[in-house]
Amino acid sequence: MATESVSSLPIRAAKQTAIHPLAPLNADEIRAASALIRSQWPTGIDLHYKSVTLEEPAKAEAVPFLEAFHSGQNVPTIDRRVLVTYYLRKTNKFHEAIVNLTQQTVENNARLGPNMHAPGDGEEIMAIEQVALEDEGVQAEIAKLQLPEGTQVVVDPWIYGSDGINDDDRLWQAFLYIRDPQNSAEADSNHYALPLTISPVISSETMRVTRIDFLPTGKDNTIKEPEPWQPKPPNEYIPEAQQLRTDLKPLNVVQPDGASFSVTQQGTSSVVEWQKWSFRVGFNQREGMVLYDVRYDGRKLFYRLSLSDMNIPYADPRHPFHKKSAFDLGDAGAGVMANNLKLGCDCLGSIYYLSAVLSDEKGEPMDMPNVVCIHEQDGGIGWKHTNYRTGRAALARNRELVLQSIITVANYEYILAFMFNQAGELNYEVRATGILSTQPIDEGLEVPWGTVVHPGVLATHHQHIFSLRVDPMIDGYQNRLVYDEALPMPRSDFNPHGTGYFTKETIVETSGGYDVDVSNNQSYKIQNAHIRNPVNAKPVAYKIHAPPFQKIISDTGSFNYKRAEFSDRNIYAVKYRDGELFAGGKYTNQSRGGTGVRSWANRKENIVDEDLVVFVQFGINHIPRIEDFPVMPCEIIKVSMKPVNFFDKNPALDVPPSTQKFNQSTLISETHQQGVTEGTIDSNGEVCCAASSSKL
């Protein structure tokens, strides 16, 4: 029956309209795939779907398609495949299946495990909160606090983490907080300012509390049973709780002739074109935004770009805090947690929104509106030179195209953006904001693994370690990874004054993990050795720069280290294999390691002039400041990819000069009492002369 119903779904229509092989699943495909899986099971078996997402075609299939697509030839047909992961509901029986929608077949459907667990999902997290609150044992402990009447207890379910102690089953660790008892009607009161010491552990199989932990609040492991609550001040982040500034004037970004980019939507797939750049945007549950087939002026640059994973290990070694080491993509998902972005709030200027469709726990399509905003911004001056002999200045501003997505992972927010400019540069920017994950601490106590950010509230040190997956195609699919170093020349007749230095290029021969030595200006480039620059004959290349950071601090014997396989190196380079997308492994929840990029790299494969993939790590060791509470100002990290001898000159040379006629800036004068500046604008709208503004 199920199969019948599937074949009658409009999936055939989708086939006829030739869905792009890299396009995310549409709603009909999601329904069809989950229905096909459901049809594998006797009626009455309830499935809890974890993901119904595009299984991307093998590169061996996709590349010929792209080549034909761009050359206007007939494209080969590629079967649409779907990765479906699910539980038999209320069990720990985790399954992974591949559905071939084109052939209407289930190609694979197997139970996974041991130690293979699915990420959390929204429905499940809400359910865990309820289980914790309704548990009689938990209620008994809360009662001991003698909280004021009407006090709202809030539960933050946490991924259980791994320490190898009775943690083969899939569990949740819940941290409890209260909202301000003086203001319990305010649902957005900041509960992170009022943490409790009670921490129930919940089994996702039985959906029952299996244990109640109590949190240490002193300088050692001592734990105390709950005691009557002592009133503490709140610390709210919502605007109505603040005395807001009144002296900020509006700043509007106006594009009178519209934006310079275009978005062409082909079903769920969006093609963006802007200033010689072109690429295809995908979106999935795990990675959120994914860029495919990135080209500049028609030249190949990147086959696929995405944030691969993120690990956040915490510094407190005491139980249960030592297990706080989240993988925000693998344990939850950057797609499913993406914010619905609002006009004039998350982006400024002329905004185009992309929406997506993901799947819910019933295997049904779930609309995700406005998960990506696209806009242009002014990046300041792009290049300038003034000829001092003639006084003539030539200047072009740097316009940027931004694709931004914002994710909320319980307490934290991450603002993730790909940024393109007119000089052939591509940046990936992460802004970390949101609220610190807090825990109770005895008043007046200071500990070296965290910062007191509010009376009785500790914000523990933690690392954010990101891995950006870069699948390059620099002028072709066979590339190599090299690094340059700048080294002093030895003293000699050639270098008699000890001032000379030179650069040395080294080829990275085999897959592995590599570090960046700033003291030698070590710089990594992805090269195509077969394509030479027409002027200087150097191989065309893009260099990748990520700011240096402190690698994972947990020792090499720790579960943290074994699981976060990307966290110990600046760069991992591997030979491409289908399906190897996630640096921390496919299933990170309570993982044991051995399934991520460190393991792939250990194959020690030749990566010279091969189809290689580079994982670029960057991060923050977040030592909280009190200024990071109750909500933290953005901490910004940027990874840049820049052409090196890829073009034959500055590619932004053809950007029109920056003029007042075009930019329509405003000269401030009357608005200020003193030091009036006058500028006379000529007929072209140019300022021909601006008089001194200082009264001497």
Added chain:
Amino acid sequence: MATESVSSLPIRAAKQTAIHPLAPLNADEIRAASALIRSQWPTGIDLHYKSVTLEEPAKAEAVPFLEAFHSGQNVPTIDRRVLVTYYLRKTNKFHEAIVNLTQQTVENNARLGPNMHAPGDGEEIMAIEQVALEDEGVQAEIAKLQLPEGTQVVVDPWIYGSDGINDDDRLWQAFLYIRDPQNSAEADSNHYALPLTISPVISSETMRVTRIDFLPTGKDNTIKEPEPWQPKPPNEYIPEAQQLRTDLKPLNVVQPDGASFSVTQQGTSSVVEWQKWSFRVGFNQREGMVLYDVRYDGRKLFYRLSLSDMNIPYADPRHPFHKKSAFDLGDAGAGVMANNLKLGCDCLGSIYYLSAVLSDEKGEPMDMPNVVCIHEQDGGIGWKHTNYRTGRAALARNRELVLQSIITVANYEYILAFMFNQAGELNYEVRATGILSTQPIDEGLEVPWGTVVHPGVLATHHQHIFSLRVDPMIDGYQNRLVYDEALPMPRSDFNPHGTGYFTKETIVETSGGYDVDVSNNQSYKIQNAHIRNPVNAKPVAYKIHAPPFQKIISDTGSFNYKRAEFSDRNIYAVKYRDGELFAGGKYTNQSRGGTGVRSWANRKENIVDEDLVVFVQFGINHIPRIEDFPVMPCEIIKVSMKPVNFFDKNPALDVPPSTQKFNQSTLISETHQQGVTEGTIDSNGEVCCAASSSKL
């Protein structure tokens, strides 16, 4: 007589109007000071003034003034002093004098030397160009090139540098180029694309060519006599030489209610107030923009902030290139080289310009219009949190105030900006752009100390090493420098899983040079140990972050190393002494070292809870890409100063929430054929719901 005339100058008026002790000299003061010096010499002695600039008052005088000034009490009178440096024209007799304008006396007037030389100045550079071109020997060498009729030869005079070989006298090294012979009428043709091998050396004493060097163009030291010129293609940066893009739409920044900042000009001194920040802006020949008395919400932060110096050593060890190691501030001056900024060109939005007055070689005032532009910009999202339980997002954008100045140093441009935000953060940004300093190379040849950027043109590797001088007053004038490190906890019963880590704070006890170890997350803070955070009792502090960089590569025995005393360490910290402003020493031209920050630091003075000064180094090792020619896309470096336990919570918490009503963004829909997005704006101008933009 001279003294008479001085006393009749309106300087008395200036006295009466109580010029602020940190205000730059006004035109009358410049005239008065140079006249006083002229009066010291017999008539007929012609003086070549190098600088007539404010000699800032001793801090022991200035601090009581500021304290009285801010508390509204009567301010002490402080004598106005002027530093005058000059030559007896057409000699190497370099003098330094201190003039007391208040007392109308010359307090000091002495000849300097040996190896004390003044920077170049505009008039002098033009004169050197002329000397080179008019020299018969040079003309004879140029004739050997048999250049096409009408070809324009261009001279780039370079600071001679130091190698200890016959360089006690003040000299200039001139590099010769031609403009495109096919287009010799174009005065802005890029001569750096067409370098010659002839390099005359000029004495600034005799203003005659003393030697003609020939440049090596091969892989070794071999030099060739000039040979007939072989035609080469030009490489122009001016817009009319380009096929300009036609698909870039305007982007305007509009502030309908005006800007949020105010500028109050008191003579030559400008007080800026914006979003709880207040500071005084000065401007001088050497440093350009200087910030004084920087406060947030009335609290003391920085007594003085300025770029102290910049060194650019080149990698080519061959004569005469090995001497290319410019100090762009010490050898020329960030003030005197500041661009006259144009509306809608150098800044975007609502712009306020500051102008300045400096002195010329005759000791007369020289107007410098629009040397600083002040404007606000949107810095993206400042902070955000979404409560996933209620779906409510709280978000504030990050408004920034920018003070920007742009300097042209022959071929190069530097865009220098102080940026303030609403979270109490202060950034100093440098953008390096302009044109690479090029030299000829044999066609088809590659060398490891440079990059061929055009046929026959080599752009040599070089370092840009900057030193930012930070004179702090964090809640007072007695501060200390400390650093934090994040270190792993040893395994123990307390840390059984090897996951724990902690931070350790170390006090920098004595003046010295210090480095930053990223592998330990080493982070430097300036603290006031006497003022404690009201919540967590930690000392109030500001941390300073500069991106790590490769230190000077020239060996420790080299003149480059000895002269650039700041170039070998991330941080130099010294006990404050009046007059110690310039990290490379007061006179860097052909200097020998021993007068800069490394020497001061070697006093090994106690700097704990003292009046200390921190020099923060940062830089680029510029390995040229062909994309950096004929004009380079900006390379951006940012130094940030952030509060650490200085406030009691996020200081940007009171920024009004970001709303469509305030931001007036535009939803893009009709402008695109596909994927129409509709957003319904409610009466408040808020978007209440935005429908999916993807057609599923």
